[in-house]
Amino acid sequence: MIALCAALSAHAGELELPLGANALANRDMPFARYDIPVGPWRDGAVAMELAEGRVLRRTWRINGGQTTLQVFDPLRSQIETQGYEVLFQCHDVECGGFDFRFAVDVVPAPDMAVDFGDYLFLSAKSAAGDFITLLVSRFGRANFVQLVEIGTGDANVIVTPTVAPQAEVSQPTRPQTQADTDQDLTSRLISAGHAVLAGLEFQSGSTTLAQERYESLDALATFMEAQPEQRILLVGHTDTVGNLAPNTALSRARSEAVMRQLQQVYGVDRNRMEAAGAGYMAPLTTNQDAAGREINRRVEVVLLPPK
Template sequence: MAGLKRLLLLFPLLAGGACMAQALDLTVPGDADLTREEQSAAESYLLPTGPFADGKVPSIDVEGLVTRQAWRIEGEGLTTLKLLTPLRDQLQEAGYEILFDCADRECGGFDFRFNISVLPAPDMFVDLFDFRFLSARKKDGAAAEYVSCLVSLTGETGYLQLVTVGGGQAPTIEIGEIGAVTPATPPQPVEAAKLIEQLLGQGHVVLPDLEFDSGSAALAEGPYDSLAALAAFLNADAARRIALVGHTDTVGGLDPNVALSRRRAASVLERLVSRYEVPRAQMESNGMGYLSPVAPNTTEAGRETNRRVEAVLLNAE
């Protein structure tokens, strides 16, 4: 298969005293070379299941055959997203449940990196500002297999660490050629009439074109069609009132997320006051943190959808 190399991870199957192996067969974009492999027949591994918080990385202690591999991947136009997405898709197709999926600062940055097990350099390299991680589990009755993937990038060289833990038979994954990852869709122009129609019809509407940096409450410069439409609606009648409500994904604890969602909603309110001259008395702001998701938080796309600010209609007369 041109430009692709399969990554083979072995799980043991003990039967009649003999040890046979089934391979978890994964494919990544680019040209991959195995640079390090360590295997222990009976070992425990702390599998990360959440971002660094309160001085530690939430983990579950899993036991069995532990295989650690480091791969170096060369290819033009590589990104950590292009490296991790095919692995995630293949694991899910094989019936694995994604337990945790994060990118650099969402994981906990420096603290996450240095509180998980990482193979040493030069076999594994982790750029603290450009890495992604996921952990996954597949259950078959009482038995379970676990996989963690850590990817990073330096220049056009990708680094991948795969850790597997399992004592049962794992399926072989037959995968065809992996195409390029489709980039995220940029915010689309907001049609003012439809935005206000949804606000009046449903009582709330997501302001879809707002942009915040990850972990930041500062609203980017804009301009934003959604805010212009909302301002025109409010300025047309002084009796109209709305609440601006911020929402986050599940990365981090509840209290920090509630605080962040409140600050983001407040930033939107201040922009409407300062740039669109909407009277402050017609608006209020608050935040729900991650308590009101509209998509699964197990994928980057789902987390992106959950990071939003909504306008809630309080009074239209």
């Protein structure tokens, strides 16, 4: 079987990725500081170990039906075989779910995508003092892999990666924005674990929904009624106009408004819902034009495990 191989640092040798892995991002910083996650989200923060050196951040997209663990496990084994000792590893719930994802460094979309309810992470260190972090998540119909290497012993320890010939990567298409039907929303939630609540309209500069009922909220309420043990996270997102802090606050306030509407209008139990705001940290598409900014301003629903 022909596999895609990417050269790692001089200490790490080569890492073999599954057949069909398409390289996306390749971000090389000759000398930088980098926080290595070494623990889960706890008490409002993630435990970090600071490293300095050359930082190489790369991502791949792997199409196909493999699970997150089927992609993650062989990569973890190869990292350990190369002499790296695992410092910390976790899956989505153990890591801290949404909070962990946004506390650690992740290459922005579309070069990396993370499903809050389906990802695996590890950080590892070599005897020479070099670090590797690995993040794998299944998002939609593909797995995304992020590998970060930090060379601490020598600023030039990480070489320029070489990649075997591969199929041309098609440009990402913009997501549809029409309101989901009950069946559409349910199928997206079951297959991907999350979905955009399409069609929501907020009054300009406000956190108040413009109307009482929406097709996407009708569909979500129907889904929640049919799944009485299911819990959800509502996540607000903004475009990049303005600073991060106010955008994060605005996005959270809008997700809380949706949560109130689901409770007050549709009768969904408040104890089955959580709200969070990501600001502009997880765009679906470009923020360089008005159409892209409109798509990025959204509220998503993410499935959470039952308590």
